[in-house]
Amino acid sequence: MTTHLDTDWTWRARRLADDLETRGDLTDPAWKTAVAAVPRHVLVPEAHQQDSTGTWQQLTTDSGEGLELAYSPTTLITQLAHRGSHRESTSSSTKPDLIVRMLETLDIHDQHRVLAVGTGTGYTTALLAHRLGDRNVYSIDIDPALVETARTRLASLGHHPTLDTRDGADGLSEHAPYDRIIATCSVPRVPWSWAEQLTPGGAVLVNVKPNIHAGNLALLHRHPDRLEGRFTERWAAFMTMRHHPHNQTPPTPRASTEGTEPRTRTTTTPPSPWWDNRVVWLLAQLHGMPTGVTIGMRLDPDTQQPAAATLTAPDGSTAEVSLTASDDSRHELTETGPTHLWDPVEHAHQTWLEHDQPDWPRLGLTATAHHQWLWLDHPDNPSHWSL
Structure with missing residues (x-):
């Protein structure tokens, strides 16, 4: 039985796919079909928005206003954590336009096996499963509640990819190798475990970001002894990858400079x-x-x-x-x-x-098992800096 909600979301999803194609974010017909077919509102039934005072308000995505948000190129905040006197976002459903650009940048083919680091709501995983089939899609997240919720919602859509609760830096070695790895979180350095889990010539797309706003997406290909590639032309940034408490460095107490001369x-x-x-x-x-x-x-x-x-x-x-x-x-x-x-x-x-004011495409990154460095124009350029 077709409901009013079914009709409302399907035309909005088709409209979103058309809009992404018109904007140039989407060129592959297979990804356009996936965007039009995946009900994002099922994977993100609730989201949080800040009002004009900075207060977080919760909304559902099964209403007219909510559906408009769900099927728009908008990041939806899905999880908040208390940080003293305020709350900050710790998980989200990434903007669909950014996700499809990333999927197209990775040049995914129909038989590829793909590992998605950062399951979140499962929207990226759902797009991958629609395109590649469940057996070729693997997804991990450090948050067991997010993983189980995504598993349930994906199953309700008929998708049963392999999901697991893991520290994203570890990858998912028991199901390797993968042809592609896509990360929807940022890292200060690329985990070498990902290189070890890629096929020869495989690729990883990840936001390399040693500090807030300091970095961009990097598309790196697997060579016998290294990962190597360039930053993407358009800037994008993700939340920092979370780790288990025992893997985290305790914050350094902030010292006082009271009495020091400016x-x-x-x-x-x-x-x-x-x-x-x-x-x-x-x-x-x-x-x-x-x-x-x-x-x-x-x-x-x-x-x-x-x-x-x-x-x-x-x-x-x-x-x-x-x-x-x-x-x-x-x-x-x-x-x-x-x-x-x-x-x-x-x-x-x-x-x-x-260096003539380089933009992102002139910058590249090489990562080996023990060292990582940024280079300009070419990997052998003497102008390089250690990460």
Whole structure:
């Protein structure tokens, strides 16, 4: 028996597939068919949105408004965790346009075996199962509740791929080798276990991100002794891969810099590369930026508009760069604490200028069992930096 809901979601799913094709996100007819056939609202029956005050509100996706969201190129937040006085997202259903771009970038063929790292809601897994069949699709997530929920919802759609609860960095060795690995979480370095589980010539697509906003998707191919490839032209970012508690480094207590004298000078480096020039921001991590630095903004107390970009390190060091430049394009910089946080950004910006302002396609990555490094234009280029 066909219900009103069945009719509502099917035309919306077809519309989404048509829209993704029109936008250029989707060119393969097989993936277009999968997008039109997979009921995303079944896999994401509930989602969370922030209202104008920043408060999280829950909505269901079986209503008209909810269905519009489910079948739009929108990331749906599906899991929240309490972080002191606020809640932050810990799992989501990735934007369909990004997922299909990733699937097309991986050049998946009909007989390929694919491992999806980060099961989440199961939407990516469902697209893969529709295209490849259950026996060629494997998916893992560290969260057992997410895995079991996805298993149940996928089964209700007639899909029974292999799902397991694992730390994503470990892969799923007992079912290897895989022709392709797709990760919908970010990693500071590519796990070598993934290379060991790929077929010769196989490929992995993963967001390599040593710090917030500092990185991009990298398409890496398996060679006998390494993974190697380039970053994608369009920028994308995912939540950081979660690990079991015993595999995590305890956070470093933030030291106090109370009583230390601020250091003031000017800089010609633009103040917020993490938003305005993410290539420079990635290079800054490889030019000595300390681990665990957070970014932010200082608001003008009168206008409540952003007045300065800020960096804060675990050792308590800070940097604040005015967003307003002087007539000679210089920005006021104030630093406190033992670490000069803006120096790596300035060095990275200078490197970027010296190499003709490269964008993502000129940057590549090589990963071996023991070392990983970023290179420019060609793997043998002497311009490279260790991750």
